Amino acid sequence: MKILVVDIGGTNVKILTSGQAEPRKSPSGPKMTPQQMVSEVKELAGDWRYDVVSIGYPGLVHRGRIVAEPHNLAPQWVGFDFEAAFDCPVRLLNDAAMQALGSYRGGTLLFLGLGTGLGSALVAGGIVVPMELGHLSYKRRTYEDHLGNRGLKRLGKKKWAEHVAYAVGRLIDVLDPDDIVLDAHDYLTLDKNGMFAQQVVVFHDRSGERVLDRNHDGIDFTFTQSLKSIG
Numbered sequence: 496m497k498i499l500v501v502d503i504g505g506t507n508v509k510i511l512t513s514g515q516a517e518p519r520k521s522p523s524g525p526k527m528t529p530q531q532m533v534s535e536v537k538e539l540a541g542d543w544r545y546d547v548v549s550i551g552y553p554g555l556v557h558r559g560r561i562v563a564e565p566h567n568l569a570p571q572w573v574g575f576d577f578e579a580a581f582d583c584p585v586r587l588l589n590d591a592a593m594q595a596l597g598s599y600r601g602g603t604l605l606f607l608g609l610g611t612g613l614g615s616a617l618v619a620g621g622i623v624v625p626m627e628l629g630h631l632s633y634k635r636r637t638y639e640d641h642l643g644n645r646g647l648k649r650l651g652k653k654k655w656a657e658h659v660a661y662a663v664g665r666l667i668d669v670l671d672p673d674d675i676v677l678d679a680h681d682y683l684t685l686d687k688n689g690m691f692a693q694q695v696v697v698f699h700d701r702s703g704e705r706v707l708d709r710n711h712d713g714i715d716f717t718f719t720q721s722l723k724s725i726g
Contacts, residue, residue, distance in 0.1 A: 497514065
């Protein structure tokens with residue numbers, strides 16, 4: 496069975512299917528409806544064969560059904576018949592939960608997707624718990640307003656990184672995860688100083704030490720130190 500995986504973001508829609516090495520993507524944005532997304536995905540996957548579709552949706556999904564409209568896309572997602580549109584079986588999952596499951600290897604893992612907004616999910620004992628931490632109040636705005644793309648553009652990279660470090664530190668104190676995955680998506684790339692990577696995994700052990708996963712590209716040492724000093 497070949498599975499087509501669709502990751503719907505506020506900036507891009509990314510797809511990958513079984514047997515393929517390179518994902519494909521297409522712009523999304525605040526005007527994208529579910530029908531437009533389906534049309535874009537079908538065009539992108541035109542030469543790929545697949546039997547079923549798995550969709551990561553940037554919003555609330557309950558028992559395989561979308562229950563709230565997305566914050567960074569057009570409306571009409573609630574009640575949309577994806578199986579009829581794709582003409583095959585379709586499974587829906589919160590997008591951050593999908594990425595968290597892909598990174599999980601035991602214990603408790605916290606996933607934070609620093610993209611157009613802020614995706615978040617917790618995996619504990621193999622059970623995935625989608626979260627909407629991005630909409631919690633934070634400094635007269637929300638976590639999403641500070642840690643997402645809008646915050647990066649408004650604050651600049653240095654100040655933005657300080658907010659990320661502070662927020663991650665508070666979440667460590669509250670949730671006490673074994674692993675944390677920070678996914679910076681496409682708009683953050685590794686610069687000449689090696690300041691940021693597109694995906695960073697920070698491990699938090701019970702002694703309070705936090706170290707980088709050596710299997711991933713690193714981030715700036717100052718940023719790592721700020722994570723260590725919080726809490």
